[in-house]
Amino acid sequence: NKSSPKPHVGFLASPGMGHITPLFELALRLVTQHNFQVTFLVITTDSTAAQYNYLHATPHPDLHIVDLPPADMSGLLFEDMKVLTRLCVIVQESIRSLRSVLLSGLNNRPKLQAFIIDIFCTGVFDTCKDLSIPVYSFFTASTILLAFSLYLPTMDREVEGEFVDLPEPINVPGCNRIRTQDLLNQVRNRKIDEYKWYLMHVSRLSMATGIFVNTWHDLEPEWLKGIKNEQFFVDIPTPPVYPIGPLTKRIESASDENADVKEVMTWLDRQPKDSVLFVALGSGGTLTNLQLTELALGLELSQQRFILVTRTPSDSAFAAFFTVGVDSDDPRAYLPDGFVERTKEVGLVVSSWAPQVVVLNHPSTGAFLSHCGWNSTLESIKHGVPMIGWPLYAEQRMNATMLSDEIGVAVKMPVVGEGGETVVVGRKEIEQVVRAVMEGEEGRKLRRRVKELEASARQTLSCGGPSYETLAGVAESWKRQGCAMTTRSCM
Numbered sequence: 001n002k003s004s005p006k007p008h009v010g011f012l013a014s015p016g017m018g019h020i021t022p023l024f025e026l027a028l029r030l031v032t033q034h035n036f037q038v039t040f041l042v043i044t045t046d047s048t049a050a051q052y053n054y055l056h057a058t059p060h061p062d063l064h065i066v067d068l069p070p071a072d073m074s075g076l077l078f079e080d081m082k083v084l085t086r087l088c089v090i091v092q093e094s095i096r097s098l099r100s101v102l103l104s105g106l107n108n109r110p111k112l113q114a115f116i117i118d119i120f121c122t123g124v125f126d127t128c129k130d131l132s133i134p135v136y137s138f139f140t141a142s143t144i145l146l147a148f149s150l151y152l153p154t155m156d157r158e159v160e161g162e163f164v165d166l167p168e169p170i171n172v173p174g175c176n177r178i179r180t181q182d183l184l185n186q187v188r189n190r191k192i193d194e195y196k197w198y199l200m201h202v203s204r205l206s207m208a209t210g211i212f213v214n215t216w217h218d219l220e221p222e223w224l225k226g227i228k229n230e231q232f233f234v235d236i237p238t239p240p241v242y243p244i245g246p247l248t249k250r251i252e253s254a255s256d257e258n259a260d261v262k263e264v265m266t267w268l269d270r271q272p273k274d275s276v277l278f279v280a281l282g283s284g285g286t287l288t289n290l291q292l293t294e295l296a297l298g299l300e301l302s303q304q305r306f307i308l309v310t311r312t313p314s315d316s317a318f319a320a321f322f323t324v325g326v327d328s329d330d331p332r333a334y335l336p337d338g339f340v341e342r343t344k345e346v347g348l349v350v351s352s353w354a355p356q357v358v359v360l361n362h363p364s365t366g367a368f369l370s371h372c373g374w375n376s377t378l379e380s381i382k383h384g385v386p387m388i389g390w391p392l393y394a395e396q397r398m399n400a401t402m403l404s405d406e407i408g409v410a411v412k413m414p415v416v417g418e419g420g421e422t423v424v425v426g427r428k429e430i431e432q433v434v435r436a437v438m439e440g441e442e443g444r445k446l447r448r449r450v451k452e453l454e455a456s457a458r459q460t461l462s463c464g465g466p467s468y469e470t471l472a473g474v475a476e477s478w479k480r481q482g483c484a485m486t487t488r489s490c491m
């Protein structure tokens, strides 16, 4: 019926591009491919330039971006607060206004058919329950982390002591095992606030009407089979799981303020095919002074072409999360003496932030040294670029192990010791790994495998492909509930 308004879906993402990007890409798919209108609610923080630019780069008449009223954070945030705790406190305070925002009718748009949140916005379940709006969680990380997270409340009840001290790998029912060395840092010490926040949010996952995951069958067949397996369901109450990925960031445009797109493109255009190693450690990753020196000198020894995204070194691996884009220090101040000059024929050093998707999409890029954040992982695979895994924080160690041992698109830099401690990797070892991936047989093998997955990623998202159809099925069910039947199109 042409006169009925389009069905309406709401979104809320916690701050940080790692969450905002996939949720926003899902919102765009719903408006462009499934005929919905979307209200995308945004939590504003001090460092929102990248977020703002991204959300406003693709205007669409059916996609309404609405800032939640800024919360009063006075007295709640402290200098030495860990990133996850800070993020959870910001979200908790910001969603206090959600009820009144939703009740305000959102500019006379129809009632929400569904509300989609990420893992750190689970406070929304209570608000939406009162308003009878079904809430879906979009789990923006890997299925391996989803399986572990769904199992965590059981482990919390049953295991005494620290999980990292368990003598055996973690046996998630019906799934593969997870090495204790690879456990995410939020669960490596059960006494810290980050653990409590994480446990609280994942314990509430079962309140979701459904869980979207940013993955697809060919990428994580074992894990997806595992969490759909009977044994898993019996042990762990799990809402239906919908793999709808890989939903990733679009190619940056020249107007992207945080990324000097033209400079990078011009430089890449002058390099031979598959010859450049892209080195970037996510939205907030940082290395220690010693490790950054070894990395720079290892790259120099390898004599490979490279783009190196650098940040002021720090003893914390996640130091730049709330400041990225603000840190525009001259990298010469902390890179080894003379490094920038000596490597200027083969290397490009970029301070703080690079247009990552532009780089990964460029034919000159031959490999990606990455912290294995899930968005970076999906972007690399979607553009057919093999990886060197250099995990830093969150669940990146699990991802790196899965990418190398199960999927075969990465080699791991040995940055994790047997006991799970972070190890400084020397320049010689870095040189060897870089050469093996850029010029050796190992690199050719990874490249062949990642090209297969690149094709599979394209196929799953196109009309008739598994991820496309999974989302279409859920979208249809929302339309049916709203009695606003609209015809489906594969656009």
Ligand code: UDP
Residues within 6 Å of the ligand: 016, 017, 018, 021, 249, 280, 281, 282, 283, 284, 285, 309, 352, 353, 354, 355, 356, 357, 372, 373, 374, 375, 376, 377, 379, 394
């Ligand atoms: N990113 C970027 N330029 C950079 C570093 C990161 O564009 O120099 C983007 C990257 O494309 C990805 C996101 O930031 O979309 C990082 O997300 P990911 O999940 O990989 O890591 P995290 O946010 O957890 O660090």
